[in-house]
Amino acid sequence: MTTPLDHIRNFSIVAHIDHGKSTLADRLIQLTGGLQEREMKEQVLDSMDIERERGITIKAQTVHLTYVADNGETYQLNLIDTPGHVDFAYEVNRSLAACEGSLLVVDASQGVEAQTLANVYQAIENNHEIVPVLNKIDLPAAEPERIKAQIEEVIGIDASEAVPISAKTGLGIKDVLEAIVHRLPPPKGDIDGPLKAMLVDSWYDTYLGVVVLVRIIDGVLKKGQSVRMMGTNARYDVERIGIFTPKMIDTTELGPGEIGFITASIKEVADTRVGDTITDEKRPTAKALEGFRPAQPVVFCGLFPVDAADFEDLRAAMGKLRLNDASFSFEMETSAALGFGFRCGFLGLLHLEIIQERLEREFNLDLIATAPSVVYQIVMNDGSEIDLHNPADMPDVVKIAEIREPWIRATILTPDEYLGSILKLCQDRRGIQVDLSYIGSRAMVQYDLPLNEVVFDFYDRLKSVSKGYASFDYAITDYREGDLVKMSVLVNAEPVDALSMLVHRSQADRRGRAMCEKLKELIPQHLFKIPIQAAIGAKVIARETISALRKDVTAKCYGGDATRKRKLLDKQKEGKKRMRQFGRVEIPQEAFIAALKMDD
């Protein structure tokens, strides 16, 4: 039996990191009895360790709540918990498309942040009804009236009936549930029409294989049904069908407006595309859903095993991760400095960090990551075009007609006092100011910036100049021609390919200097002096010298010291193993990562 449409509400929660989205979700589950008290742990929906630790959601999750409202009716409430980060903007968009309304959760003392803004605009684009929720109302710093005014001013929605809550203490949770029932619209759909369902997300489960999260638009999806994915044109038989409460509960069918999961002997997540339309094999829908597009990696970097012997393990681990994350790509790469590894593509920097962390944590690998690089479009003199993912592969400059780089539109929200430093930061990074407006004492500034200038340390710098108060969001806009040059780094006169990068000519000197200074800090003194140079072609643009080690000797060493000294030597040898030999110079692996996090 499917639930009638007017007794279903599908909603998502839009919130800035730390504003209490996961805690609110936990409370909703608890109050509607989805989980017993003893089954509750914090952030129930964030199932990966990384999600729970970082307080972020990577994969969309859904939970089916059964709520008996004050009017005595029983409603099916489906919450889709979406990833909150710009790297996963497309996934967010699809999750929002599966709902009719959103709870906009805003911290009652902190107010609206850039990330909230981007997501709430997406929700509005998806025609969502928005219910503002003011969280942390119990804190002394809460200023509900000011924040309501801010929501109205910035987002342009009515906040007069914003629901005041404290997700932490449980205050106002019942009011949220009532607001969902009475203020959000029910889904529309035709139960008798041909099956049309949206693939909202998918993930790999060790026991079940690929699990697909679906939202039914029209028709009914049943166990055993033969279905077709319209984007990939693949046919599957539905094996299991059900809902999450958040426990996986098997059912026999899902009707219009409902959200649930299916399994269908799908081997890899790569076989499922977020946003794809699922329809009946025999009686297909005439028209697929709009807005489907494949994931496109925008940031690339090399990942190499610290211990060359781990290469095959790394390959296997990447294969396993890709089962669960089709937006992550990798292909083999060889570096003179780092040996065998992989060139990997990511949706953004957070995605990169997450993958790296998961490889290290879940597969117990020690990795070296090279400088993240964007994808450059290189137009050759003969008119052909190349997508350049790796600065090391840059063709001979004399054959290049033009280099284009990706640009983003960045939105930054900041307390007024940090605006000056932030504008300077954006200017320094070749930014072009698009808009500057004020919301109370907070400034909202929009900049067009080359992605290349953002992937290094822009976010870190932004946090540092604003003492953590500025929030930042971006979307890729277009490719523009740029005066870009390849900067190589030479250590003791040997080029270190893993450190080469494309930089804008105007930034080359600064980048070169910063890189040399940083390497000087990171490479330990050797028995000889080591010149470090940054160069464009044959021209050296920056230089530092690491002086030779002056003194490193133990004054006393007698019979009782041999054991201790030998153990120290063992440690020294271990340390050497974690370095990369470059000619006569040993470069610590941290240098490859830290050299990229440069201070201005």
Place this chain on the structure above:
Amino acid sequence: MTEAARLPETGTAFGIYLHWPFCAAKCPYCDFNSHVRHQPVDQARYARAFVRELEHFAARTPGREVSSIFLGGGTPSLMEPETVGTLLDTVARLWTVSPDAEITLEANPTSVEADRFRGYRAAGVNRVSLGVQSLHDHDLKRLGRLHDAATARRAIGLAREIFPRLSFDLIYTRPDQTLAGWATELEEAIGMAADHLSLYQLTIEEGTPFHALHAAGKLVVPDEDLAADFYSLTQEITAKHGLPAYEISNHAAPGAESRHNMTYWRYNDYVGSGPGAHGRITERKVKHATIAERNPEAWLAAVEADGHGTIADDVLGRDEVADEMLLMGLRLREGISVSRYHALSGRSFDPDRFEYLVRDGLVERVGNDRVRVTSAGWLVLNAVIAELAT
């Protein structure tokens, strides 16, 4: 050098180290195994324990001839001459002692201890090593020493009369020390010295009061560059006076090297007895590393129960032997024998790394078979060894 070369190098040298773990006070820079006891130490009981542990080690080293005995600490000059006599007689009873064996006792140059010098001599001690550390009262106080400079000078004079051989220690790169001040002090020390001096740069060891002071910025010692200059100056002055370094911190007229310490550096065997003592003994062609219980009372109890206080007895693998040989041998001006290194360890030097070190003037070949670290290389010995020990 010619004299030193007469010392037995392979196999024959065999030393006995005896550790007396007690001190009248703990010096703030010292990380040795030393303990201060406010109750009188029952020396007779400890002597009996030493006797038992020596019997244990004698059984493990049959047929060896003892070429040196060293009483270290702690402060062995807190031992009654009678106690020292018991220990030395025991060694003589358990092993053959070479007629020209070097028998050293470490002593503090306080007047109380100097009063016992004749007793030590009568017990068989033929060399003393005095912990003078400085010839300036202010510095001695700062180093936590219980003697003053005048007392130290008297102790040196007395020791020279009583013992055939004498050495004393100085510590330099002290807080606020200047190069000029050290030059004067060192010249004066050489004037009083016999034919051996140990000159140590002050090392801030973890877990010592100096380490805490240093970390808190309350103790400023010369930085590495200045310390390197101090070292070079020391080499210059001692060489001028005929006391060149035969080891990184040890200076002697040719032939006056410490035979016992040479045993360590040449990687020959030695028994270590007493709380916290380490030994290296070859049994059935394999090198054993022995370590004794550090706590004096626990060591005593262990020996009384089991006949020895050994808490670790590890067989050293070839790589470990190789590493130790380099760590010890490259401290010597004479360097190491490449063929012996190869024979004991199975390892050879990486030719590229070796040649680079030679080209940089840190390592040099001597004759067909020897390799040594140059004076320049000594200053960075830890890094040089890390290059060679692969």
